[in-house]
Amino acid sequence: MKLRNLDKQRLILVDLDGTTLRDKDDEIHEHTKKSLIKAKNDGHKICIVTGRPWRAIQHIYEELELDTIVTNFDGAHIHDPKKQEFKRIVFSINNEIIQAIISEPEIEESVENILIEYYDKTLIWNSDDKDLFNFFHLNDIGDKEKFIEGDPKVMWTGPSTNIVLKLKNNKRKNMVLRKLAKYQNAVKIQSDILYGVKSTSEKPVITLTNKNATKGEAANILAQYYNKDIRDVIAFGDQLNDFEMLQKVGHGIAMKNGSDSLKFVAKGITYKTNDEGGLGLYLDIMLDGREL
DSSP states (O other), rough: OOOOOSHHHHHEEEEBBBBTEEEETSOOOHHHHHHHHHHTTTTEEEEEEOOSGGGGGGHHHHHTTTTEEEEGGGGGEETTTTTOSOEEEEEBBOHHHHHHHOOOHHTTTTTEEEEETTTTTTEEEEEOHHHHHTTTTTGGOOOTTTEESOOOOHHHOSSEEEEHHHHEEGGHHHHHHHHHHGTTTEEEHHHHHHHEEOOOOOEEEEEEEEOOOOHHHHHHOOOOOOOOOOGGGGGEEEEEGGGGHHHHEEEEEOTTSSOOOHHTTEEEEEESGGGGGGHHHHHHHHHOOOOO
């Protein structure tokens, strides 16, 4: 397989954890960094599509010298941090659903901590929880973002992009999942995965986002905005939260270190892992029109 129509300026969508970033230090491999910056300078549009909040990726966006639209929370928040010419899109969970979920008696008695976010504010019930505090980069909350600590039933108002429930122990997980099942028309439920990254917490973690928030829908929106045929779009990912994105675009590439289930729908698999600069190497070969 090799890329045709090399004169086309492509839209290139990149996941971060397990794809653009190395596992060992959360940094961009030098080869990947050079390849993405070169592609940008050659006229291609590079867009980050990640589960992380904006505050946790701003330094990466700036390191790659980007000025494009960003997708956070796996498609729940799509915005234009640099030019601010794109009207923000937020796929939210409404407050009535939020309050109903966290007020379920079985859920109330099972949770150890709750984190709720919207694009401009974050609430954590217990800020001593280093697992959630560090993963969501709560230390990096800036002046433009509101930070709330306390009981979400009392202190949270309005919609959210995501809800994270950290449970007291594994024995309670199935009971909580059974209770959450009645909200499946409104929310997408993931267990022990924090936006494509397997949770390192010893206790179960359940994440909830708007049912329609996917990286695949984000790919459609970005392709339309930049006037790109979705069949010409290139996307790189490594986990099942990248599934819809890789399936949607014409050139969906799974990382060598990625999920086997993702590789089954991908059009290609990188020759090296994220820690070895696999994205950069594969992108170079693609854009040069060499055989893959």
